[in-house]
Amino acid sequence: MTSAASGAPARLHRLLRERGAWYLTGPLELATVIGRLERLEQDPNPALARPGSRLLLLDLDNQTLFNLRLAERCRSAGEASIFSPLGARLLGVRVGEQVTLHGFGSGWRLLLVQIQPA
Numbered sequence: 001m002t003s004a005a006s007g008a009p010a011r012l013h014r015l016l017r018e019r020g021a022w023y024l025t026g027p028l029e030l031a032t033v034i035g036r037l038e039r040l041e042q043d044p045n046p047a048l049a050r051p052g053s054r055l056l057l058l059d060l061d062n063q064t065l066f067n068l069r070l071a072e073r074c075r076s077a078g079e080a081s082i083f084s085p086l087g088a089r090l091l092g093v094r095v096g097e098q099v100t101l102h103g104f105g106s107g108w109r110l111l112l113v114q115i116q117p118a
Contacts, residue, residue: 033082036092049093051082052118057090060098060109 040050049055055068070087071079080087089099093112101108 029085029088030083033088033091036088037082040092046117047094047115049090049112049115050118051091054116054118055090055112056114056116058111058113060111065113 037051040048049070051070051072053070055070056065057068058065067078068086068090069079070082070090072082074081074084074087080090082088082091086101089101090110090112093099095112095115097112099110099112101110
């Protein structure tokens with residue numbers, strides 16, 4: 001099996017960032033999201049990424065910053081659903097933590113720089 005064209009990862013990263021693309025379908029991923037939501041409900045700490053939070057993220061592969069809002073449902077560009085792979089991995093993360101989204105060759109590495117509570 002051959003890999004995608006060399007420009008594909010950048011286009012896929014942009015699609016994820018701008019449209020919150022990809023949707024989880026597996027029961028394991030859904031259970032993970034539900035578990036994180038339950039932990040967030042018990043911990044009112046505003047320093048944790050939760051639905052409604054606006055996040056400033058650093059793409060560690062190309063050193064670019066971008067803003068993203070975590071949402072229950074992705075309604076517009078600049079939002080990521082907590083049920084998407086990107087949103088699910090960001091759920092419950094603290095400033096300074098890294099998140100890796102697998103599936104783009106070596107993965108997409110992000111650093112959470114700032115959280116603005118909902």
